[in-house]
Every structure is written in C-alpha cells, then in structure tokens.
Amino acid sequence: MNRFLPRALMAPAVAALFLWMIVPLAMTIYFSLIRFNLMQPEVRGFAGLGNFEYFVTDPSFMTAVVNTVVLLASVIAITVAGGIAVALLVDAPFPGRSLVRLLLIAPFFVMPTVNALLWKHMMMNPIYGVLAQVWQFFGLQRVDWLTDLPLFSIILMVAWQWLPFATLIFITSLQSMNREQLEAATMDGANYLQKLRFMVIPHLGRSIAVVIMIEMIFLMSVFAEIFTTTGGGPGDASTNVAFLIFKQALLNFDAGVASAGALFAVLLANVAAVFLIRMIGKNLD
Amino acid sequence: MRLQTTLALAAAFALAGAAHADTELVIATVNNGHMIEMQKLTKYFEQANPGVKVKWVTLEEGVLRQRVTTDIATKGGQFDIMTIGMYETPIWGKKGWLQELKPDAAYDVDDLLPAMRNGLSVDGKLYAAPFYGESSMLMYRKDLADKAGVQLGDHPTWTQVKDLAAKIHDPKNGVYGICLRGKPGWGDNMAFITTLANTYGGQWFDAGWKPQLESKPWKDATNFYVDLLKNYGPPGSSANSFNEILALFNAGKCGMWVDATIAASFVSDPKQSKVADKVAFAQAPTAVTPKGANWLWAWALAIPSGSKKVPEAQKFISWATSKDYIALVGKTNGWATVPTGTRKSTYENADFLKAAKFAPAEKAAIDSANPNDSTLPKSPYVGVQFAAIPEFQAIGIAVGQQMSAALAGKTSVDAALKASQTAADREMKKAGYYK
Numbered sequence: 001m002n003r004f005l006p007r008a009l010m011a012p013a014v015a016a017l018f019l020w021m022i023v024p025l026a027m028t029i030y031f032s033l034i035r036f037n038l039m040q041p042e043v044r045g046f047a048g049l050g051n052f053e054y055f056v057t058d059p060s061f062m063t064a065v066v067n068t069v070v071l072l073a074s075v076i077a078i079t080v081a082g083g084i085a086v087a088l089l090v091d092a093p094f095p096g097r098s099l100v101r102l103l104l105i106a107p108f109f110v111m112p113t114v115n116a117l118l119w120k121h122m123m124m125n126p127i128y129g130v131l132a133q134v135w136q137f138f139g140l141q142r143v144d145w146l147t148d149l150p151l152f153s154i155i156l157m158v159a160w161q162w163l164p165f166a167t168l169i170f171i172t173s174l175q176s177m178n179r180e181q182l183e184a185a186t187m188d189g190a191n192y193l194q195k196l197r198f199m200v201i202p203h204l205g206r207s208i209a210v211v212i213m214i215e216m217i218f219l220m221s222v223f224a225e226i227f228t229t230t231g232g233g234p235g236d237a238s239t240n241v242a243f244l245i246f247k248q249a250l251l252n253f254d255a256g257v258a259s260a261g262a263l264f265a266v267l268l269a270n271v272a273a274v275f276l277i278r279m280i281g282k283n284l285d
Numbered sequence: 286m287r288l289q290t291t292l293a294l295a296a297a298f299a300l301a302g303a304a305h306a307d308t309e310l311v312i313a314t315v316n317n318g319h320m321i322e323m324q325k326l327t328k329y330f331e332q333a334n335p336g337v338k339v340k341w342v343t344l345e346e347g348v349l350r351q352r353v354t355t356d357i358a359t360k361g362g363q364f365d366i367m368t369i370g371m372y373e374t375p376i377w378g379k380k381g382w383l384q385e386l387k388p389d390a391a392y393d394v395d396d397l398l399p400a401m402r403n404g405l406s407v408d409g410k411l412y413a414a415p416f417y418g419e420s421s422m423l424m425y426r427k428d429l430a431d432k433a434g435v436q437l438g439d440h441p442t443w444t445q446v447k448d449l450a451a452k453i454h455d456p457k458n459g460v461y462g463i464c465l466r467g468k469p470g471w472g473d474n475m476a477f478i479t480t481l482a483n484t485y486g487g488q489w490f491d492a493g494w495k496p497q498l499e500s501k502p503w504k505d506a507t508n509f510y511v512d513l514l515k516n517y518g519p520p521g522s523s524a525n526s527f528n529e530i531l532a533l534f535n536a537g538k539c540g541m542w543v544d545a546t547i548a549a550s551f552v553s554d555p556k557q558s559k560v561a562d563k564v565a566f567a568q569a570p571t572a573v574t575p576k577g578a579n580w581l582w583a584w585a586l587a588i589p590s591g592s593k594k595v596p597e598a599q600k601f602i603s604w605a606t607s608k609d610y611i612a613l614v615g616k617t618n619g620w621a622t623v624p625t626g627t628r629k630s631t632y633e634n635a636d637f638l639k640a641a642k643f644a645p646a647e648k649a650a651i652d653s654a655n656p657n658d659s660t661l662p663k664s665p666y667v668g669v670q671f672a673a674i675p676e677f678q679a680i681g682i683a684v685g686q687q688m689s690a691a692l693a694g695k696t697s698v699d700a701a702l703k704a705s706q707t708a709a710d711r712e713m714k715k716a717g718y719y720k
Binding site for chain 2: 037038039040041043054057058059126127144146147148231232233234235236237247250251252253254
C-alpha cells in the first residue's frame with residue numbers, strides 16, 4: 001500500500017513514455033505485415049512475412065550489413081585511439097591550450113550534411129580537391145576517393161566528425177587522473193609506455209565504454225554522409241542498412257518493405273547492444 | 286426572377302470572399318534555370334490576377350520527386366501545382382491523381398508539339414502542361430572533326446562517332462574524345478544508356494513484362510558504352526551527369542557529347558562556353574535501328590486531384606505555359622533563353638530562330654521521338670528512355686548503380702547486367718506482373 005502512491009504518481013509519466021515508444025513501433029510492425037506501396041494504393045492486404053523475405057533477399061542486403069558493421073567498428077576504433085592520443089597531447093598545460101581545445105571540438109558542431117559536402121568537394125574531388133593537390137605535389141597518381149574507396153571515404157568523414165566527441169570525454173576523464181600516483185610511478189622508474197598501459201588506460205576504461213556505447217547508437221544510422229556523397233555506390237559499395245531502408249522507402253515508395261527493414265535494424269541494434277553490455281558492462285558498475 | 290436574385294447574391298458573396306482573402310498557390314518545382322526564371326517573372330502573373338499569391342517550393346530534382354510523390358500518394362495536399370515529368374504524368378493521370386487540364390481557347394492547345402502533348406496525355410486527356418521539353422542529340426566540335434578530316438552529316442551512326450572519338454582523343458592536351466553520362470540514376474545515366482540499348486534493338490520489358498537486361502542488344506550496348514568511355518572518355522566518368530559534363534564541354538575538354546537538346550543553348554552561348562563558335566549539332570547517333578535513339582522528356586505543370594484551388598491553379602498553368610509567357614521571357618531575357626521544346630509557334634518565331642542556331646536540330650529530334658513506339662520489338666510500356674510504370678524508378682536506380690559500377694571497373698559488364706536482371710525481376714515479381 002505504501003508503495004502504491006509513488007507508483008500511481010509516476011504512472012502518467014511512465015505511460016506517456018511507453019506510448020511514445022510503443023505507438024510508432026506498433027505501426028511499424030503493422031506496416032511491415034501488409035502490402036503497402038505508395039505508388040499502388042489499390043494493392044492492399046496481408047503480406048505475411050513477404051516484406052521481410054523481400055528485404056533480406058535483396059542482393060545488396062549482406063553487403064549492407066557488412067558495410068554497417070565495418071563502418072561502426074572502424075569509426076569507433078579510429079575515434080577511441082585518436083581521441084585518447086589527442087587528449088593526452090593536450091593534457092599537459094601549454095600556452096593557448098584552451099583555444100586549441102576549442103578548435104579540437106569544432107568539427108562536432110558541423111552538421112553531417114555540411115561535413116559530407118566539405119569533404120566531397122573541398123578535400124576529395126579528384127580534380128580540384130585539396131587531397132588531389134597534395135598528391136600531385138608529391139607527383140603521385142591522384143585518388144578518385146569516392147569512386148575507388150567509397151566506404152573508406154565515408155569512414156574518414158564520420159570519424160572526423162566524431163573524433164572531437166571522444167576527445168572531449170577523454171580530456172575530462174584525464175582531469176581526474178591521480179597526479180601523485182603518476183609521480184610515484186615515475187620515481188619507481190616506470191617509463192611512459194608502462195604508465196600508459198598500467199595507469200592511464202585503466203583509468204580511462206569507463207569513459208572508453210561510454211564513448212563506444214554512445215557512438216554505437218548514433219553510428220548505426222549514418223545516412224546523411226552517404227546520401228550526399230556516394231549515394232550508396234558505386235554499385236552498393238557504400239550502402240549501409242539505413243541507406244538500404246531509405247532506398248526502399250523513398251526511392252521505391254514501398255512502406256511495407258521499408259518497415260520490415262526498419263524492424264531488422266532494430267534487431268541488429270539490440271544484438272549489438274547485448275554484446276556490448278556483456279563486453280564492457282563490467283566497466284560500468 | 287428568384288434564380289437571378291440567387292445568382293446575383295452568390296456572385297456578390299463570391300466577390301466579397303475574393304476581396305478579403307488572397308488565394309495562395311503553393312507550387313513545387315525543380316531548381317533549374319528555366320524554373321528559377323519563372324519565379325522571377327511571377328510578379329507579372331500576380332499583377333494580372335489580383336488576389337492570387339504564389340508561393341514557391343524549389344527543390345533539387347530527386348528531392349522534388351520524393352516530396353511530390355509522397356504528397357500525392359498520401360493525399361497530403363501540400364501543393365496546388367506540381368512540377369512533374371513525362372514519367373509521372375501518364376502513371377498518375379491513369380490513377381486519377383491529377384486534374385484534367387482544360388485551358389481556354391486563347392491557350393491554343395493545338396500549338397503544343399504533338400510528341401509533348403501525347404506524352405502528357407492519357408486517353409486523349411491532357412493532365413500536365415509542358416513548361417519546357419527536350420530530346421537528346423549529338424553536340425560535337427566542328428573544328429576538331431574538320432582537323433581529323435571527318436564529316437558527320439545529320440544522322441551519324443555510333444560506329445562513325447566511335448571512329449571520330451578515336452581520332453580526336455588527345456588527353457595530353459586535355460581533350461577527350463567523347464563525354465557521356467555515368468552517374469547512377471534512372472534519370473541520369475539510365476536515360477542515356479536506355480536510348481543506346483533502344484538503338485541496338487533492345488527494350489526494357491518484352492510483351493509479357495519480363496525484363497530483357499541480359500538480352501543481346503543490352504549486352505552489345507553496354508559493352509560498347511563501357512569500352513567507348515574507357516578508351517576515349519574523361520577520367521571519373523562514373524560521377525558525371527548533365528551539369529558536370531556541361532562544365533567539361535564548355536571548358537573545351539570534350540570532343541563530342543550526346544545529351545539533352547537543352548544543352549545546345551548553353552554550349553553555344555559565348556558568355557559561358559569557350560567553344561561557342563566551334564560547336565555543331567547532329568541527331569542522336571544510331572546503331573541497328575533509329576527507333577528510340579533519342580529520348581523525350583518534358584518538365585510540366587500539373588494540378589493534384591484533391592486541390593481546392595483548381596480555377597486559380599489552372600490560370601497559373603495557362604499563363605506559365607502560354608505563348609505570351611515565352612514572348613515575355615524573350616523580351617526580358619533574350620530569345621536564346623526562352624523555354625523551348627513545347628510549342629510549334631516558338632519554332633516559327635523569327636527572333637528565336639535568329640538567336641538559336643540549334644533550333645532546327647532540336648525540333649527534328651523532338652518530332653522524331655515517339656513514346657508509344659520507341660523500341661524495335663513491340664513493348665508493353667510507354668516511354669522512350671524509361672518505362673512509365675510505378676516500378677520503373679526502383680528498377681532504374683538499381684540498374685543505374687550496376688552500370689556505374691561496370692563503368693568504374695568494379696564489376697564486369699556481364700555481371701552487372703546479371704545483377705540488373707535479378708533486381709528488375711524481383712521488382713516485377715513483387716508487383717505481381719507475373720508469377
């Protein structure tokens with residue numbers, strides 16, 4: 001009885017949140033089970049698992065799943081390693097440190113679409129891009145990035161966008177590093193690498209876990225960068241699951257198949273989350 | 286007597302309503318030169334029609350298509366007038382999603398070019414009014430052809446084009462034999478590749494709606510296309526579409542180019558083209574058959590069937606696609622910049638013919654295209670460089686991706702066509718054309 005009152009008071013908020021989640025999910029599940037193509041409104045009816053079958057048997061499907069995983073893993077690896085390196089660099093005081101830190105954070109506030117366009121035209125264009133000019137300066141064959149290395153180019157863009165986020169978290173985490181312990185280690189004759197391996201990295205463990213978790217959630221659905229640069233191509237070389245769903249929904253106008261795809265993406269995210277929590281959840285207790 | 290009173294009252298009410306409520310027409314359109322010009326000239330329409338305000342929503346082609354299609358399919362009613370192409374018009378007209386257009390006598394419907402009028406009508410009813418129209422043709426550098434000692438004539442074959450491309454290909458001096466579209470998209474590279482497949486005697490679907498992408502004509506056409514661009518094309522072709530090639534051609538980097546007739550007015554304009562005085566025009570090259578060798582496209586204005594403002598929308602469309610509008614652009618901007626490819630009277634106008642040396646070639650190309658008969662074997666679909674069925678967008682995009690991958694050397698032509706056939710087959714099966 002004494003537990004009832006607080007629960008009753010919380011009920012409206014919980015119910016609202018629950019509805020917030022369950023209504024779109026229920027609609028998606030419903031759409032995924034019917035024939036629902038915007039271009040053929042006269043064709044309706046129960047489709048059973050037809051939409052799921054159609055999505056999973058798409059020739060680009062496996063490629064898209066592999067690309068999604070590769071993109072996730074690469075960007076997380078680059079941002080964690082790079083973030084730690086950069087954070088260590090700006091950890092020690094030096095003149096102008098706050099300004100440098102501010103500049104380091106800047107890319108995170110660039111919109112994904114703008115980021116993609118910057119890279120596409122300013123950096124990666126094979127004729128007038130900065131990278132092409134650099135390659136030419138050294139007398140090398142210019143690289144047509146978006147044609148020859150589409151997925152790598154996307155990874156580069158997204159990593160550039162997310163590096164500041166990781167850096168920021170690691171900088172704050174390093175602030176709370178116990179200086180006296182570090183000094184003691186130095187007195188005991190530990191070299192820099194040993195200190196890094198046995199003191200700094202363990203200290204950063206929890207924030208590394210946080211970075212991986214948050215990036216995982218956001219990078220699952222990378223879309224703007226792909227849409228504005230490669231359009232998923234050439235062929236399907238840079239198509240990820242999110243882009244495949246977009247193709248079904250807005251290029252084929254098939255809401256049924258797109259909903260089935262969306263549910264598959266939810267499944268994929270949950271599988272990934274379970275593994276993650278198993279792997280790094282220990283750090284979060 | 287009573288009837289008259291009622292009518293008078295009704296009229297009075299109607300006037301009163303009009304007096305203190307502006308009708309706002311929301312128009313979705315595509316962001317290209319002619320449309321931007323129309324937006325600038327809208328003030329003339331608003332002056333002539335007090336009480337009607339026009340609000341523009343200008344979008345990039347792909348986004349426009351998504352917005353307009355979702356709006357019309359879900360009966361969203363965001364737009365009173367839509368800019369749609371020759372692909373959507375027959376499909377949507379048949380579904381009853383568009384208002385039939387009934388312009389007044391002054392509009393002179395019979396002045397519209399027959400190819401355009403047929404392409405935008407279903408069962409003789411006009412569902413969209415052409416704002417500008419185009420076909421495709423060959424643009425080439427007369428100076429380079431003369432230097433190579435080649436005469437192309439008005440109806441070149443692809444063999445002749447390939448030989449000339451080989452002769453003028455000079456990458457050391459930054460001149461490439463031929464530039465063609467390679468960027469994936471059913472309206473980008475597939476528009477061109479479909480015309481090539483047509484002239485090789487191919488078709489998208491046979492009479493039983495079975496996709497024909499692994500047939501001999503498609504193999505011949507695709508191999509020819511990939512070889513031609515690999516040997517005599519510029520680097521990075523798989524990312525080039527109309528605008529990219531236009532920039533290359535204007536900079537003097539392309540010896541030849543087969544693309545939209547609308548390009549003719551740009552490449553021969555000394556203000557933007559370095560080679561304006563060296564360009565010559567011919568009909569699109571042919572191989573096995575002249576059928577479907579040149580495409581047919583129009584951007585047109587249409588009214589979705591749920592619209593509450595049909596009379597005003599009809600008024601605007603009649604204004605924007607009229608002879609008077611073309612004359613207005615001619616007066617304010619010069620006759621070289623008028624929207625072409627829609628009306629016979631445009632091609633009879635002395636001012637226009639003087640300003641546009643490409644006009645005869647353009648009109649010949651448009652007149653020779655027939656969306657109802659554009660393939661050597663009989664086809665069940667309408668359209669030259671596309672098939673006017675709802676499934677075609679998805680199929681065209683998938684095949685376009687494969688073609689650009691073949692062009693980039695990521696896959697072989699045979700593998701690309703096999704994957705294309707699979708994709709097309711899946712779509713057609715899902716849509717229930719056959720089991």
